[in-house]
Amino acid sequence: MRAARVGIDYEALVQEDRVHGSVYTDPAIYEEEMEKIFHRGWVYVGHTSEIPHPGDFRLRQIGRQSVIMVRDSQGQVQLLLNRCTHRANAVCQMERGNVTVFRCAYHGWTFALDGDLVGVTYADRYPSSFRKEEYGLRKVPRIGVYRGFVFGSLSPVGITLDEHLGQPVKEQIDLFVDLSPVGELDVTAGVHKYGYRANWKFQVENSMDGYHPNFTHQTFFANIQRRTGVKLTDLFNSRSVGLTRDLGNGHAMLDFRPYNRAKGTGLRVATMPTPWGQAYWEAMVNRYGKERAQEILTAGGTHMLIFPNLVLLGVQIRVIRPIRVDETEVFLYPVLLQGVPPEVNAARLRAHEAFYGPAGGGATDDLEMFERNQIGLSAQLDPWLLLARGLGQEKRDADGTLVGQITDEVTQRAIWRQWKKVMTQDVAVRRRARHGAAQQVG
Numbered sequence: 001m002r003a004a005r006v007g008i009d010y011e012a013l014v015q016e017d018r019v020h021g022s023v024y025t026d027p028a029i030y031e032e033e034m035e036k037i038f039h040r041g042w043v044y045v046g047h048t049s050e051i052p053h054p055g056d057f058r059l060r061q062i063g064r065q066s067v068i069m070v071r072d073s074q075g076q077v078q079l080l081l082n083r084c085t086h087r088a089n090a091v092c093q094m095e096r097g098n099v100t101v102f103r104c105a106y107h108g109w110t111f112a113l114d115g116d117l118v119g120v121t122y123a124d125r126y127p128s129s130f131r132k133e134e135y136g137l138r139k140v141p142r143i144g145v146y147r148g149f150v151f152g153s154l155s156p157v158g159i160t161l162d163e164h165l166g167q168p169v170k171e172q173i174d175l176f177v178d179l180s181p182v183g184e185l186d187v188t189a190g191v192h193k194y195g196y197r198a199n200w201k202f203q204v205e206n207s208m209d210g211y212h213p214n215f216t217h218q219t220f221f222a223n224i225q226r227r228t229g230v231k232l233t234d235l236f237n238s239r240s241v242g243l244t245r246d247l248g249n250g251h252a253m254l255d256f257r258p259y260n261r262a263k264g265t266g267l268r269v270a271t272m273p274t275p276w277g278q279a280y281w282e283a284m285v286n287r288y289g290k291e292r293a294q295e296i297l298t299a300g301g302t303h304m305l306i307f308p309n310l311v312l313l314g315v316q317i318r319v320i321r322p323i324r325v326d327e328t329e330v331f332l333y334p335v336l337l338q339g340v341p342p343e344v345n346a347a348r349l350r351a352h353e354a355f356y357g358p359a360g361g362g363a364t365d366d367l368e369m370f371e372r373n374q375i376g377l378s379a380q381l382d383p384w385l386l387l388a389r390g391l392g393q394e395k396r397d398a399d400g401t402l403v404g405q406i407t408d409e410v411t412q413r414a415i416w417r418q419w420k421k422v423m424t425q426d427v428a429v430r431r432r433a434r435h436g437a438a439q440q441v442g
């Protein structure tokens with residue numbers, strides 16, 4: 001532990017209505033985020049539908065650590081650390097694929113899909129005390145799955161995934177998944193990737209920002225209105241019936257449901273007078289009953305952040321990967337639904353591309369804002385960022401969530417409250433866990 005880390009006063013840097021600019025620029029704070037947020041808490045890794053068959057794998061990352069998400073020969077999802085137990089070579093180089101074993105290219109050690117060490121080259125030169133059983137690929141100590149969403153925690157101790165998510169988040173995940181009349185997603189359509197030269201938390205905050213769209217995405221909305229007559233700017237002004245919600249534990253959402261209910265927006269696709277629209281609607285009613293089907297389609301998915309790195313946005317899974325204090329990568333996975341007419345999935349892909357794709361009209365606007373933010377932060381006479389919008393006007397809903405108007409900064413405050421909580425937690429827990437790791441993880 002470096003001495004410099006001890007001195008950061010997070011109470012002073014994150015206040016109820018403002019945060020200090022150094023939370024986006026200080027490399028020491030970034031280091032501590034990696035340790036406390038990413039190497040200790042629950043982090044999203046991938047979706048089970050990405051690896052349907054034994055041997056299917058995806059190379060992922062938890063914080064700085066390279067992790068293989070793989071389906072083993074028993075059909076179980078494993079999260080294996082991508083590090084040969086011999087001399088630490090990465091055993092997996094490919095982003096995705098199907099394999100029967102992982103073989104380290106350096107000295108030829110071979111590992112089964114569940115991590116077991118199954119082959120040691122020239123094993124006769126090891127001492128008699130050497131036991132293969134002790135040198136399987138290390139597993140991420142805790143793995144949790146909800147509706148196919150796979151999360152890992154590098155800490156062997158801590159709250160469960162269930163406690164981390166909480167009921168309101170699980171309900172939103174259900175709305176996202178149950179757009180499929182068989183209750184199953186298909187996350188194999190591919191991925192859009194982008195990077196930007198600014199702090200990772202700009203993308204986290206922006207994903208839940210209902211104040212910016214009418215300005216940042218003015219051109220996109222104007223085009224939509226010209227082409228379709230739909231005036232999306234109605235959703236994102238201070239008189240909108242749309243809401244912001246603090247779901248607890250740093251999770252937050254923009255709640256479009258009141259707006260969709262008023263406009264009939266979410267239902268539009270299913271009630272379209274097309275054979276496929278009708279077929280989709282009927283499949284939904286058959287599975288869920290009319291009332292619930294209506295509720296699911298009106299929600300149209302969700303628009304939610306699951307702290308710290310997962311965002312579910314209507315037709316998309318977004319994963320945020322910090323690289324350095326001022327560099328970030330973002331992965332966008334358009335999500336298909338199982339059990340629907342192909343036209344439904346085609347419409348989802350087109351919707352994804354229109355806003356988020358490389359030639360889309362929206363995502364690039366946000367990236368520009370993040371980099372301008374990082375430039376702005378270099379001017380430091382007044383180092384604070386203001387997050388006071390709607391402060392004191394939130395209401396507590398029956399489900400315990402804290403609710404504000406859609407342009408309020410309820411969501412940003414929710415994120416920072418959790419951030420401060422995690423960053424001020426005692427590091428002793430982590431130190432103990434790390435020193436005991438060899439015994440506990442193997």
Ligand SMILES: [Fe+2]
Nearest residue numbers: 212213216366
């Ligand atoms: Fe945006």
